Amino acid sequence: NAGVMQNPRHLVRRRxxxxxxxxxxxxxxxxVYWYRQLPEEGLKFMVxxxxxxxxxxxxxxxxxxxxxxxxxxxSILRIQQVVRGDSAAYFCASSRESGxxxxxxxxxxxxxxxxxx
Amino acid sequence: xxxxxxxGSHVSVSEGALVLLRCNYSSSVPPYLFWYVQxxxxxxxLLLKYTTGATLVKGINGFEAEFKKxxxxxxxxxxxxxxxxxxEYFCAVSEGGNNRLAFGKxxxxxxxx
Numbered sequence: 033n034a035g036v037m038q039n040p041r042h043l044v045r046r047r048x049x050x051x052x053x054x055x056x057x058x059x060x061x062x063x064v065y066w067y068r069q070l071p072e073e074g075l076k077f078m079v080x081x082x083x084x085x086x087x088x089x090x091x092x093x094x095x096x097x098x099x100x101x102x103x104x105x106x107s108i109l110r111i112q113q114v115v116r117g118d119s120a121a122y123f124c125a126s127s128r129e130s131g132x133x134x135x136x137x138x139x140x141x142x143x144x145x146x147x148x149x
Numbered sequence: 150x151x152x153x154x155x156x157g158s159h160v161s162v163s164e165g166a167l168v169l170l171r172c173n174y175s176s177s178v179p180p181y182l183f184w185y186v187q188x189x190x191x192x193x194x195l196l197l198k199y200t201t202g203a204t205l206v207k208g209i210n211g212f213e214a215e216f217k218k219x220x221x222x223x224x225x226x227x228x229x230x231x232x233x234x235x236x237e238y239f240c241a242v243s244e245g246g247n248n249r250l251a252f253g254k255x256x257x258x259x260x261x262x
Binding site: 036038063065067072073074075076077080088123127137138139140141142143145 | 153155158185190191192193194195198239241248249250251252253254255
């Protein structure tokens with residue numbers, strides 16, 4: 033089953049460390065999205081990427097957070113100098129195409145749960 | 150910017166009873182609307198979606214939703230609740246299918262035997 037694959041599923045980091053979350057999109061999908069789910073909240077959009085391009089990063093915190101989707105390999109969400117408030121579930125999603133007329137379904141991975149201690 | 154309102158964070162329903170989860174949206178352009186289900190410690194699974202065409206949309210597991218433009222609503226229903234329906238349900242909207250989803254805060258559904 034070539035669904036959206038995320039790893040690690042669970043990650044524990046001490047304050048000040050770096051967290052790297054990886055996402056491999058579904059086969060044939062070239063659009064990747066990252067969402068964050070804080071406790072008792074719905075998912076919030078963070079960033080939208082295509083291969084080697086950041087299309088929309090309007091939901092990304094201005095500092096410490098970055099994302100990439102290289103030509104080869106998975107998409108990476110990187111959080112530097114983590115703080116307790118970064119503890120959340122981070123979901124990756126992918127789609128085949130984008131655009132107003134596409135209506136393509138977005139498929140979500142099972143998430144990466146980050147705990148900052 | 151698009152947004153979604155889901156009232157009542159926790160919803161209890163008796164097994165066999167009607168499941169009704171309300172969703173109201175705000176969008177400046179014709180919306181694409183979605184319902185997702187999330188089981189504990191798992192990702193989101195698409196239940197159903199509305200893009201264009203028929204306003205009554207049928208999804209998986211016996212769920213359906215009706216798009217009502219005049220009410221800016223997309224309520225989710227299932228005639229008879231099953232124990233396996235216990236999960237969290239999220240309504241989401243994207244403006245014109247731009248694939249950037251705005252989610253509601255979710256409804257945690259508890260099914261009472």
